[in-house]
Amino acid sequence: MSSIGATYQEDAGIQKKRWIILIVLNLFTFMATLDGSIVNIALPVLSKELNLPMAQIEWVTTGYLMAICAAVLFFGRLGDIIGKIRIFKIGTIIFIIGSLLCGLSSSLPVLIASRIIQAMGASMTMANSHGIVTDIFPTTERGKALGFIGAFVSLGSIAGPSLGGIIVSTLGWEYIFWVNLPIGLIAIVLGWKVLPKDLVKVKAKIDIPGSMLFAVFIVTLFAGLLLGQQLGYGDNRIITALSIAGVAFITFIWVELHRPQPLLQLSLFRNPLFSLSILCGFLVFAANFCFNIIAPFYAQNMLNLSPFYAGFLLMLLPISMVIVAPISGALSDKVGSELLTFAGLAVMVTAQFGLAQLHAGSSVILVGLWITMLGIGSGLFQSPNNSLIMSTVPRTQLGSAGSVNSLVRNIGMVVGITIATTILFSVMSSNAGYRVTGLIPDRPELFLEGMHVVFVTSATICLAAALLTGWRLVGARRTKKVEAEV
Numbered sequence: 001m002s003s004i005g006a007t008y009q010e011d012a013g014i015q016k017k018r019w020i021i022l023i024v025l026n027l028f029t030f031m032a033t034l035d036g037s038i039v040n041i042a043l044p045v046l047s048k049e050l051n052l053p054m055a056q057i058e059w060v061t062t063g064y065l066m067a068i069c070a071a072v073l074f075f076g077r078l079g080d081i082i083g084k085i086r087i088f089k090i091g092t093i094i095f096i097i098g099s100l101l102c103g104l105s106s107s108l109p110v111l112i113a114s115r116i117i118q119a120m121g122a123s124m125t126m127a128n129s130h131g132i133v134t135d136i137f138p139t140t141e142r143g144k145a146l147g148f149i150g151a152f153v154s155l156g157s158i159a160g161p162s163l164g165g166i167i168v169s170t171l172g173w174e175y176i177f178w179v180n181l182p183i184g185l186i187a188i189v190l191g192w193k194v195l196p197k198d199l200v201k202v203k204a205k206i207d208i209p210g211s212m213l214f215a216v217f218i219v220t221l222f223a224g225l226l227l228g229q230q231l232g233y234g235d236n237r238i239i240t241a242l243s244i245a246g247v248a249f250i251t252f253i254w255v256e257l258h259r260p261q262p263l264l265q266l267s268l269f270r271n272p273l274f275s276l277s278i279l280c281g282f283l284v285f286a287a288n289f290c291f292n293i294i295a296p297f298y299a300q301n302m303l304n305l306s307p308f309y310a311g312f313l314l315m316l317l318p319i320s321m322v323i324v325a326p327i328s329g330a331l332s333d334k335v336g337s338e339l340l341t342f343a344g345l346a347v348m349v350t351a352q353f354g355l356a357q358l359h360a361g362s363s364v365i366l367v368g369l370w371i372t373m374l375g376i377g378s379g380l381f382q383s384p385n386n387s388l389i390m391s392t393v394p395r396t397q398l399g400s401a402g403s404v405n406s407l408v409r410n411i412g413m414v415v416g417i418t419i420a421t422t423i424l425f426s427v428m429s430s431n432a433g434y435r436v437t438g439l440i441p442d443r444p445e446l447f448l449e450g451m452h453v454v455f456v457t458s459a460t461i462c463l464a465a466a467l468l469t470g471w472r473l474v475g476a477r478r479t480k481k482v483e484a485e486v
Helices: 012-016 018-034 038-049 059-082 084-104 108-136 139-170 180-194 208-231 236-258 266-270 272-302 307-314 316-335 338-355 364-390 395-432 444-485
Strands: 002-004 200-202
Touching (some): 012 018, 018 084, 018 108, 018 139, 038 059, 038 139, 038 272, 038 307, 059 084, 059 108, 059 208, 059 395, 084 108, 108 139, 108 395, 139 307, 208 236, 208 395, 236 266, 266 272, 272 307, 272 364, 272 444, 307 316, 307 364, 316 338, 316 364, 338 364, 338 444, 364 395, 395 444
């Protein structure tokens, strides 16, 4: 059962404040996704300061993303039950506390623990922001609004290396977390003033068994994949972790199919438009995070740029994205989303293949061109794809749909990091003749060979998404033709 009162769209007061509400949501959306990638540019610095190999220091990034993946479905369902706006507000406070603790951390274990606290707050905001927007904005503006929030999701996930490089060079690594404090406090004050009370709630119980099984699946799967880079995938501990992940996932699906009020609304995936859009979103974020984890090391270690100038070079991607994404979102309301998503993916495929041709002597201008194209393609794709995902979902399942969208996005990030680092280290190890888990200062050609394979792989991932989107585009046009004839 669900309790649904008058809609937000019928409340003139809320409608007057809807764009301010969107700004508040976007501020936290940006910071929560930014913190999944902003550490990437600081990884070489942290690796040197803490005297740790790349394969260990990447846990600062992946620990955060893993915690979000493990919790986001739970908080999305909790938002449906006790109110999406209430959960969002609580999440903002927890996120700010976690950000403060991250900057105060003095060792790797303490930093990772603080990142997990930060991730809990981030997952609470991520899981519910799309549902809040879909609830508040009328259908005539929903594509534009979701376009903006999608732009800030993508902008936050991609802008990390560029902004992080500037902050690390000028202030120090601690400030990549502390920069959240003033922005977050302003957003919290604004949010408590303009965010309305929850109207849509579902009368249901929390699925504790499903929540625990899913968390076990996420943690053991990604811990096994990432630790396998250091220990080797033939190690008994890695095999055990991946086996537990497989059993946990199968059990989770069985439990969800037999529970009257499941954590994951599997019925959402009966909609082919929703499922295909979710899959394409996953593939794009996996491909983009292959770039995100490799690019800072290429810019700093191969092009010999300082973190400051590397940050400016990588800034071309979010700048081009933030220009294109809102335009793409607005266009999707008028011309439909299928063509725009296909065009964006075609541009991304071209850019990824271009990145695969780079070497140590490449012109910075050429590197900037491919990075800009990648940002344009991402901007064209993300906003219409988010609109497709959220526009097919009933009001009582918006929290679940939003959390699935956030989950798939964050899993895509972790998968992208895992694919990139696994391929990189495998190619480097194969060419070096021994196991490699970090950069070798006097052997740059090893990194470049690995990087080329990574970018060819990410281009192929984008190509697969483009083919799926092209198939969706043809199907949508056939449907419109049939409806016109009838």
